Amino acid sequence: MNATWLSGLLRRRPLRIWGSAAGVALTVAFLALLLAFVSAGRANMTLRAAQSVPVDWQVLLGQNASVSEAEKAVRAATAVKTVLPVGYADVKGFRATTGTGASATTQTTGAGKLLGLPPGYAAAFPAELRSLVGSTDGVLLSQQTAANLHAGVGDSVNLLRYGAPPIAVKVAGVVDLPNADSLFQAVGAPKGLAPQAPPDNVILMPRALWDSVLAPQLLARPDTVRQQLHVRLATVLPNDPGRAFALVGKLANNVEARLAGSAVVGNTLGAKLDGARESALYAEALFLFLGLPGALLAAALTFNVAGASATQRLQEAALLRVRGASDTRIVRLGAAEALSVAAVGLIVGLGVAALLAPSLAGTSLDLTSVLWPALTGLALALGAVLLPTLAAVRSSSVVAQRQAVRRTGAPLWQRFNLDFILLMIAGAVFWRNAAGGYQLVLAPEGVAKASIQFEAFLAPLALWLGGTLLALRLMRVLLQRGVLSRLLSPVSGRLSQIVAAALERQGPLLGRGAALVALAAAFALSTSIFNATYNDQARVDAVLTNGADVTVTGNAAAPAGPQLASLKAIPGVADAQPMTHRFAYVGADLQDIYGIDPAHFTNVSHLADSYFKDVTATQALAKLAARPDALFVSQETVNDYNLSLGDAVRLRLLNAKTNQYQVVSFTFVGVVREFPTAPKDSFLVTNAAYLAQITGNPVAEVALLKVSGNPQAVMSAAQALTSTLPGIQVTDLNTVRGRIASNLTAVNLAGLSRIELGFAALLLAGATGLVLALGLAERRRTFTVLNALGAKPKQLSAFLNGEAWAVVGFGGVFGLVIGLLVAQTLIKLLQGVFDPPPEAMLLPWLYLGVLLLSAVVSTAVAVAFAKRASGQKVTEVLRAS
Known part of the structure; x- marks a missing residue:
């Protein structure tokens, strides 16, 4: 019997089955793509964090620590690609005399650093040194030191040592130290202290020469000479930056334990992963917050599609009971319909997500991206389809089930003023955060740290829901005959009074349809505006970093x-x-x-x-x-x-x-x-x-x-x-934008934008066209009877256009207002995300035009469908009903 029942539904109620399945498919596909994008984002952040670190570990050795023993401990703790010993020494300063004769001048700097680099260091850690002038072998001056000493290639510089006389060395080249902050980090410094500024005066030299030059100072002042192991790990990191951070921290602790306190690990990779971990937390919250309303909207669409067929379900349950079907049999038939809807929705939704995931999310679906959306889709299908059947079974009699019109009071949410409560919550949270200078992401200078307060998300979410409920309340006023007749006069003409009276009787159903359209329009509008503003600010951030579309950066010498x-x-x-x-x-x-x-x-x-x-x-x-x-x-x-x-x-x-x-x-x-x-x-x-x-x-x-x-x-x-020209550098905007895309202020939303905006257009089309088509299909009996009684096509169009205007027009206007408010709230609350903050909202006119076109086309298709259905013979319609 289940097969016969489903076959009959597909023949007689195809829109009900396929409409509900489409809602489930949209929900499943959207969630699957969203979770895949979040998973890919985590993996990408971990990869970028690891690639952006010039040296993974800087192991500071104690005075009596053995380099060979320390290297052995590092290699025993984890897989290692490179381990090189680097010497660090403090010196009183540097002195250079440049020019000849009367024009000769002598410059002396303050305290400086002298580094001893082993052979192959520049190749093993290329991000630490950038050649400007001369060779990368021999004695190298940092760019600032060269400027302070007025020295260049071939000049002699005196090293002012502690406990030893000055010694002269010949300059072979000038280099830039792009990552001086990490190169000279205070390894082992207590947490919470501000990061120390790198030294202004630095000279680098081969390790053998460094050992020779510093030998007298090491005897006189051993406290001024130290050694570090610079380590590049070969460890395979988990995709999640949080798990990668925990793993790298454990490995660093293992090294310190093996060396029994004779060395301290400067875990630069761990610090970067810590920032990436918190950035991923922020990004995940942002992705889920921008995407969750879409998932809720798709679920609401499914429930609305199922709810539009409530009268049909009551009639079907009554007919089955008259023909001797038990309550259990009716529930089984409803469960069969629900499972069929779930199966079709899951197959279509997961199939679409699997096809689109590589291009939109940048990865394939994994178990998490499939399991949770599948369970959600199953629960949604059961809730949307089976619950109305259970409600019909609980009705007391066949007569009660056949009753199409019931007296209903104000809904529960309206009696408790839930709309006003949500709007007050939105206002209070927004005022607290915006007036208090709140920033969703706090990034102290020098170290990327994120402090996230999830209650800030209540403001736009409560505004989205509360605004829609308020719109639903206002719809009750607009759907009153006196008000509605004037609003319908442009589309219904002289029949506006009659059409208004007919629509007033369908007030609750039309209100729900208009509310769904408002939700869809608000989601599409707010998401598109936020994403457009965000992506534009990412470009502005890149301009701030690079300076222009293409920047040619020289130096004093070139x-x-x-x-x-x-x-x-x-x-x-x-x-x-x-x-x-x-x-x-x-x-x-x-x-x-x-x-x-x-x-x-x-x-x-x-x-x-x-x-x-x-x-x-x-x-x-x-x-x-x-x-x-x-x-x-x-x-x-x-x-x-x-x-x-x-x-x-x-x-x-x-x-x-x-x-x-x-x-x-x-x-x-x-x-x-x-x-x-x-x-x-x-x-x-x-x-x-x-x-x-x-x-x-x-x-x-x-x-x-x-x-x-x-x-x-x-x-x-x-x-x-x-x-x-030696040392000149050319950079372009796109390269810089890609390099900074892992920062808190430049999370790349391009993939998420494509996912959200594409589904927003589909959801808006579904909310306008599908819901309207279902509502009109439910009333095709009325339209067919009007047609049989001699209603002219123009008169019939007045009813159809009036209902379309009430659902799509009112819902679209309310959605426009709510969407603009939600977008402004989002941008205001997320000002700390932008660097610099946006000066105004950016309206994506092309996409908004596509949204409007999709809504108009879907509405026109729904009205055309209703006109065609109303042309059927009265006997066919009555028999089908």
Whole structure:
């Protein structure tokens, strides 16, 4: 009998079966893709964290520790790719005399670091050193040390040792230390202390020479000489960054235990995985929060599809009972329908997810991505299809089951004012978090740390649900005959009064349909706006890091400025502007100073208002242009030196003509928080023309290129053009964006956006078309009778268009308002995610147009379906009913 029953349903009620199965399939596919994306995101964060670490472990050895024993302990604890011993030593400073005759000058630095690198170090740990000038073998000066000593390749530098006389060495090259923070980390320092700044003066040399040079100092001051093992692990890490963090920590502890306290492991990889672990927690919360409403919406669609057939189910249960079917038999038939819906929904949903997962989520479905969505789909099918059958069985009599119209009071949620309660919760949470300067993600300077408060998610979620319930309450007012007749006059014409009276009787059903449309529209709108704003801010963040579409970064020895005309002539370059990047002493603190042309800088780069304090970007540029010596200072420097607007700031800058530092006065005109290519902490911004005048050096070190063509082609051409210049570096926006994509402020939502936005369009189409089609199908008896009584097509269209307008029009308008509010709430609460915060919401007009088109098309199809169904013969419709 089950097979006969299902066969009859497929023939007579196909929309009910396939509609419910479609809702289950959407829910299952959406959840499966979402979980696959989260799983791929975790694995990607772990991989990026491991790849971004220059040295996995820095094992600091005690004074009496044996290098060979320490290396043996490391290799015994885990699989290792590379272990190399590095010597660290403190020295009093460095001294160099440059020039000849009367122009000879002597520069002496303060305390510095002397590193001894073993053979093959640069190849084993390539991220630690970047060659600028000369060779990578021999004695190497860091870039800042070379600038402080005015020394270059071939010059002699005296090492001022502790407990031993100075000794001269010859410079073979100048290098940059991109990861100086980790290279000079305080291994074994107590947790909670601020990370120490890397030294300004560093010289690197071969380990054999280091041993020879430091031998006298080791005897006199052994406390100033230390050794570290730099380790690259070969351990296979779990995909989850939390599990990877725990594993790496255990392995580091194992090494320390094997060495019995004679060494301390500086677990750089563990610190990075710790940040990735918390970033993954944030990303998972963000993904689930943006995706969970979609899953709830798909489930609501399924329940609405099943609920639209409630009258049919009551009639079917009554007919079965009249023909002698027991309650158990009726429940079994309902269970067979539910299981059939679940089977079709699971097969279609998981099949679609398996096909789309590699392209949308970047991975294949795993057990977790299949199991939980499958269980959810099964529960959804049973709840949506079987529960109405159980309700019909519990009815007291056949007459009660056949009763189509019942008196109903206000729903329970309305009697308890749940909509107002949810809106008050949303307002209170939003006010508490936004007014209190709350940030979902807190990232202290120097170390990526995340502090997540999940209650912040209550605000947009409560607003989404509470706004929809309020819309449902308002629908009761709008569906009253007097109000509705005026609203329907554009689509129902002179029949608006009659159509309004008919729709008023269907108020609860139409209200539920409109509420579902509002939910779908609000979800699609808020998700698309948030994702568009987020992705645009990721681009802005990349511009902040790189400076422009393509940036050519030179140095004092090989500036990019002289190549500006040639760079501008590259095909695809729309504009090119120079930017001066040098160093200035603020008191004893050496800081980056940037010189720009305020009239043309924004031709190639982007300046947000949030970069400056109390002024807009336009006003800041105007302040720079108003006076040559204008200086913008970072907030940290303002706090450290207690500066006030209008103060004279005296900086020490290197004069190109005298090769000496000279004191130059600037006027403090404002605070700059962020600036393209600048570091996060302390830096200065001034006019390039004034900087060139006072230093006697008009050449800019950096060239910023605005690209109208292919950035990769422009970058390749710029690299070829500057290939003969030592130490010059060319970077493009896309490369930088990919590199920073593992940071808290640049989680890549591209895959999630495609998943969410695609399903949002399907859900909106389903909410408008499928629900409307089901509602119209339930009333095809009425429409067919009207047709048989002589209703003209235009008159029949007035009823159909009126119902479509009530469901889709009202629901769409409410969804538009709710979606905009939810999107604004999301962006406001997640300001800490953006770097810099967005200045306004970004509306994805193309996608919104696609949404509108999908809603219109699905509505038109549903109305056309109802018109065709109303043309059937009355006897056929009555027999089918």
